[in-house]
Amino acid sequence: MEYRVETFSPSETKEFAREMAQKAKPSDVITLIGDLGVGKTVFTQGIAEGLGIKEPVSSPTFTIVQVYDEGRMPFYHFDVYRIGGVEEMDEVGYEDYFYGDGLTMIEWANLIEEILPKKRTEVTIEKNLEKGFDYRLITVKTIE
Ligand code: ADP
Ligand code: MG
Numbered sequence: 001m002e003y004r005v006e007t008f009s010p011s012e013t014k015e016f017a018r019e020m021a022q023k024a025k026p027s028d029v030i031t032l033i034g035d036l037g038v039g040k041t042v043f044t045q046g047i048a049e050g051l052g053i054k055e056p057v058s059s060p061t062f063t064i065v066q067v068y069d070e071g072r073m074p075f076y077h078f079d080v081y082r083i084g085g086v087e088e089m090d091e092v093g094y095e096d097y098f099y100g101d102g103l104t105m106i107e108w109a110n111l112i113e114e115i116l117p118k119k120r121t122e123v124t125i126e127k128n129l130e131k132g133f134d135y136r137l138i139t140v141k142t143i144e
Pocket of ligand 2 (some may be wrong): 041059
């Protein structure tokens with residue numbers, strides 16, 4: 001299944017992510033794809049808010065995964081932008097997160113394609129400057 005949503009401000013993107021998080025179930029995995037500055041962190045903040053996490057969320061620049069425990073289920077935020085190889089995922093014990101009791105979100109998931117769960121939701125965010133500086137096209141694809 002695949003559907004598209006257009007947003008015209010950061011708050012609309014956040015709101016959309018918040019709604020997605022409200023429907024999330026333990027062991028769900030969302031992959032997030034998009035260029036720098038497109039709104040991946042904004043989207044992630046919406047996901048965190050939707051789970052009831054009050055703590056500010058940023059990109060885990062120096063660790064592969066950041067864990068937030070205060071929401072209605074754990075939130076595992078991976079950013080694999082700087083990963084050297086999938087063996088680094090083994091080192092953090094990624095399976096405990098992917099198939100665990102929380103919601104996993106992975107930025108730059110294309111870099112670890114071979115270990116992604118078969119069942120996942122792929123979110124792609126794109127700009128289109130012809131439609132304005134704050135326009136974003138969000139494509140949600142269910143893969144199973
Ligand atoms: P990334 O994490 O993908 O590198 P960020 O989320 O850090 O990107 O930054 C996205 C930037 O784009 C923010 O400055 C945000 O305010 C801006 N922005 C403008 N319009 C939107 C929109 N519709 N959705 C999300 N972010 C937007
Ligand atoms: Mg970011």
